[in-house]
Amino acid sequence: MxxxxxxxxxxxxxxxxxxxxxxxxxxxxxxxxxxxxxxxGHLLGNDVEAPSMPANTPRADLDRVIAAGQALYPNKIMMYMSQELDEPAIWNLTLGNHPNDEQFKSIAIDARTAKFIAEPPIEGGGxxxxxxxxxxxxxxxxxxxxxxxxxxxxxxxxxxxxxxxxxxxxxxxxxxxxxxxxxxxxxxxxxxxxxxxxxxxxxxxxxxxxxxxxxSDVLLKVWQFTEIAEMTKPYQGQPAPTRLASMQTTIARAEAAEPGMKVGFVAFPGTPFASPHHYGVYMHGDQALTSRLYKPVLVDAQTAEITDRRKLPWYLTALLVSQPLHFGDYGxxxxxxxxxxxxxxxxxxxxxxxxxxxxxxRAAKAAARQAASDNAGRAAPVLARGHKL
CATH class of the missing domain: 1.20.120 (Four Helix Bundle (Hemerythrin (Met), subunit A))
Structure with a gap:
């Protein structure tokens, strides 16, 4: 070079x-x-654990699960419900005053008994x-x-x-x-x-x-204004549903449409991951990589009929793969x-x-000072001779 x-x-x-x-x-x-x-989080006691029960304990109806959460906050609406792969006995419900409420409440409900377990701490401080x-x-x-x-x-x-x-x-x-x-x-x-x-x-x-x-924020906005808008285009101009379809029926139909996949989370109508007329049911696999990759299934929130389902665009797939890889969450x-x-x-x-x-x-400054000192030293005899002259 x-x-x-x-x-x-x-x-x-x-x-x-x-x-x-x-x-x-x-x-x-x-x-x-x-x-x-x-x-x-585990050391700080922030983990929520479900009571121990036999592995074959039947799961509660999802509408009962939602009702248990809303009973605690009757003036709030459902925003999301989600389930972790490593804790299938818990449904995590998110409720707020409106679909984009940042002051939401998070509630853990037992997936088998539909009973309240805990209200996990929200990361607002600490x-x-x-x-x-x-x-x-x-x-x-x-x-x-x-x-x-x-x-x-x-x-x-x-x-x-x-x-x-x-x-x-x-x-x-x-x-x-x-x-x-x-x-x-x-x-x-x-x-x-x-x-x-x-x-x-x-x-x-x-x-x-x-x-x-x-x-992430920019990519989600692009996706919402392109693919989600295209998937919900037939509903433009229609009034939002006043009565929501059964969540149990909604999940059953989404699982039937995507065999081998599990529900990661459900976005309720009006939230950024759904539309005013749809449930957004996000399915994922059960392996280390596929558990991070979601496939959205849009379900009519009034009739529980599937209206569209498709793979995420490449840029959101790259985002979902990047998030756990960034923190070493794969291995x-x-x-x-x-x-x-x-x-x-x-x-x-x-x-x-x-x-x-x-x-x-510092070395450069020291060298500059030394050079200036040397020049001054060399110049002194010359000036002295000039003065004598």
Missing amino acids: SPINVRRWSWIHKWSSLVCTVFMLLLCLTGLPLIYHHEI FMSLMFHLHVDLFADMWGKLFLGFMGLLLLVAIVSGVVLYAPFMRKLDFGTVRRGRTARLKWLDMHNMLGIVTLVWLLVVGTTGVINTL GAGLKFLWALLDLATIVVLGSGLYLWLKRG
Whole structure:
């Protein structure tokens, strides 16, 4: 690589890194506890568990389940109901004053007895909520997400430029060499380069998935204004139903239409994942990957007839795959531990990069002062001779 190209890539690497480093450090520090958010939630006692019953205990009618939740908050309406694969004995109900209520109530109802279990804490405060919002949107909603997405793009630029510079830098050194007998700055430079290459693939994966995740609000809006609008077009102009169809019938028909799939969550009419005239029944598989991929089934909220069902567009599939991959949620405890180690290594990479820049700045200033002092020293005898003259 020519000296000009090296200087150009060095400039790109330096400034793309410097602009995003502080924010990437914040994301790494907040991301570390989020990798273990399930485990931390369990330690904090936030998990809700259903009473122990025989495995063959029959499930309650879903309309009874909904009625049990509404009995606790009779002035609120149903927004969503969902079920986790690892806890099929619980239906989680979300109720609010209107379909887009952000001050909703979350209720856990036993799927077998239709009895109230608990009201799980809503993430409105506390340590994990703070970590989540700092990591996801900086408490600035969509604009915070888009800003962090831009920082993620700069990180990807820094990674690519760092790889380009790594080859000529390591031409005379063995891979992973850390020169310890020289200056501290040189040792940290070698450490920065070595850990940067070791974490390269992980950084690309986490950086790319992170950028995709920051676009979640935009991608959902695109989907709602395109495919959902197309799926519900025949209902435009019609009044919203005044009486909703049986949820038991609705779920039974959705499961019959998609054999081998399970209900992930149901969006009630008027919510962002449905329409004013439909239930949105979102089905998924039962494997590590397919459990993250949803297939929407739109059901007429008045007649319980299926009106449309189709696969999600590619951009939403990419989003749904990116979300768990970003936090290492696919491979159990082993993958989470690896994610945590690589996160810590990335903190060292970012911190050492910042240290090297600060150290180089001080060295440059010291060199400039020394050069000025040397020039002054050389000029003094000349001025003295001139004065004598």
